[in-house]
Amino acid sequence: MTCAFDGFGSAAKSRRVVLLRLVYKENIVQGHKLTNGVLSVWILCAGLVATAASAQGRQSENHELHAVPPPGAVVVDGKLDDWDLSGQIESFTEYRTRGTYSAELAAMYDKDFFYLAVVWRDPTPMVNMIDPDADGSGWKSECAQLRMITDLPVHVDCWFSTATKRPVIKILYGSVNKGAANMETFAAAPDAIVAGAKEAFLTGADGKQLATGPWLEPAQPGSPGTPDAHGQFFSTSFLWMDLNDDGKPQVSRESKTYLPKSWTEPDDDGKLQGNEILAGSRYATSEYWRYPLGVPLPFGGYWLDEGFNLYSCGVEAGYHYRGGMGPVVARIPFKEWTPGGAPVWDVKDQQLLTGQMRISSAYVGLNGPCQWKAFEVHLPNGQSLFSNGQCNWFPGERLYLPAEGKVVVGPPITCIRDDGTILWTYKDDWSGPLRAYWDKTLISADRDDLLVGTVGCLGRAKTKLGTVFAIQSSVGRVYFMTVNGLLIGSAFRDYRLGEPWPSDPQRGMSLDGTTMGGDWAGGHFFKSEKSNEFYLIAGGTQAVYHVIKLNGLDSIAAIPGGEVTVTQKELHPDAPAIAKKAVAPTTDGKLEKKALALDLDKAAVKDATLTPVKDAGGTLLKIAVKGKQQDWAGVEIPALGGKWDLSKYRFVVAQVRTLGPDPVKVNLRLDNPNAADDGKGGLANAVADGLNVDPRSGWTWTKVGIRRPADAVKLKLFGIAEYPWGRPYEKARGGAETETNDSWWFHAYPWGRPVDTANGSGIDPANVAKLVISVANPKEDCTLEIRSICAAGAAPSAELLGNPARFFPCTDEFGQYIHADWPGKTQRDAGCGEGARGPGGLSCQGPRYVLSDH
């Protein structure tokens, strides 16, 4: 199956409340500790705009919120005449509805309090039926919510309780990351449980609604704690969820201030100050909150019908509205295509279909809390649409197949007949709903035969194979499976591997090797009954989504089970060449280790003495380190003849021991003639590695990788998705990248193990001039002995390193490294002639090695 890009849509994105609710970490955001003086509190916003958004239809995009000192005493009464509003910003979800749905946000601080004021525009009164005494989830309806990373409060929800007619502050304490069991909530309405927390709510005569609230520092033990410079966070959300004329819930609007940086940091006196901006945001994800179409594409689903009319289904929002009223579906009619192939929808004519349609849901109970994910929508005209809602980030996946009487759930992807019989399962490496964001190391590597991180079904379509359904995964791939459990293809690369989707996609471009990011907020897979083409609405993490035509789905045929005979005619034209390549090693054959010829007569010493000693194994170098003043002590030994050509090798290894008394780190370094400090604390044209050698360990092997320069390696070969310490994956992929910790890494590359640039960014292996053996920062006298210095390990040629098409595949059909040969390497035809089942001669049974010495 091939996939081709067949047009693209306008920027769009749905929201994800759950993500935000899970990012809290310790550290405190609080205004009362702010220092005196003119303070400019810079809150970096990524989703809130003070100025009008662009004509493309965007949410507000402020980037700063200034908290200012109050002019005098502040009374929390909903009136703002005692406020300094000079730092006020405006927040709205969509500029077209800015006049009716927006909020103005202002902040102040003094030595005791942090103040926030919200001027709330809404043509209808705030309606929020969430009873604060029974349910603290005011965010399920109209509400203003603050989210912050602190060591105490993490959520502050403010709303006016319609039923009880009182303003409510709901403060949530604890770490969401630790789970609900560790949270402690207090409803502070109207009397704040936390001393000083207070809210006032006022409905303005001009239709504006005013809500202001100062929040005191909660008097909790340990406050304020020591802020962590990483991941500090503060955000506000404004939720509008009005009723329709018929009393049914309307689509929701949500405007967010997403504040990736915070302003609290200890001053020299240990107190918090306000005039510094901390770096280290992990969540500058403004695109999450844009509804550029002028309609919400909420977390839950959107799809097209035959006429490319867009349907938006707010599963989650619908679920949460007013305590839960089911999905809400809007239809946005298709208007026209742009010359570039982008569909344009007529936003003004959007219709809410919630009250006109019948929604039949599939309820499949697993252990997760979401029970309503897949649903079928029956339009008044008889048309039936199908949407598979997302999984709300809880384990579980549902695809309702009413025609087949089956439900597909997972992970692992499992098909269950409606009588409860399990029909089939397919292996799905499910690492958890959030691992795609925070713990990529636990996600399996990209494999074509394995489902990884599946998070939701994107729809189904009839093909010649029967019903095929698409599964979205948290790693950016879309898998296509039949209802019989056959994985027939995929679209997009693993987002840890793929090339980013271009900003100017071209009609007809291939999807091969590309990614749209790891986690979409929807998508839909369907077949046009008019054209019989298959389409995929894709994307989500890049604030855009795209209409993609899938070619070839109907060309896939099922092959009956049993023996399959493939003739030469049926082979791919390149098959013989590929097979030949797979058999023939591309190095110069068997590679033996190579002793380095050392020019000891020209060796230079630094705070050390060098004494060659003959022993049974050859020449042993005794290096006595005497100095303690230099940053390193040791010897520099030139290559005999001026240079070593180590092009065929990956490492220089040696046996080393120290005579004590203490353990010492012994470094090996290889230099090109032009080796030098790179001016950044690292080495240029040199490579180095070190090993701690304990005198009790005796002779120990150590090595230094002959790492190629980054620009010499064009291969993208790696082993793990992301570093446990959070290093951006993209910087780590491919070639001679750098890394300091190999414990969670592809432990060695064919061209040498990647290490930190401080240990050299790479060398020309054909022109190695010098070996340096040293002890860094010597503290005591010590004596090293080193012997058996040689190059070892076969390296690909420079041509292979620069040519992925030549390098891959890098293993043969037996799993052996293909670009080298060695004694005992299993060859395709060796020993497999007799008893072979097929023309390939691949059916050798068991080890062919024969023990000869019994």
Add this chain to the structure above:
Amino acid sequence: MNLRLGMLLDGASPATVAAAAKHCDVLCFRLNRTSPADFKLPDGIDKPVIIAEFGFSALDRGMLAGDLPDQAARAAAYKEYMIGALKNPQIVGCHWSQYRDYPASGRARDEANYNAGFVDIADTPYDEMIQAAREVGKTMYKERLEAK
């Protein structure tokens, strides 16, 4: 009566070893060193020890990760380690970490691709290692009985 083998301790503190010794009949360690001959338990602890995992990797047979130049060096390292274990009266067992090499393209999860096995990925034994194992086997009781 049960024989309690402790969990694999890797770089454990003396306090941890002492805590394990209270409950375990045999203490298990990963000891990455050239020889365990001089390995000692913390003062006051006298328990049998099993080396639950050790191994050496070489670079000459198509594996991308390893520390030793060739199988000869690997076999020598194996022999030195085993003889060291035999000479240490505290040690009652010694486990080679893995029968088969890791995949050349890396093990799932941690992507280890070491030459860790007694046989390679295509099931071919490493002759040098077999010979070394036989030599150790032939002399192991003698080594043990002669150990001080």
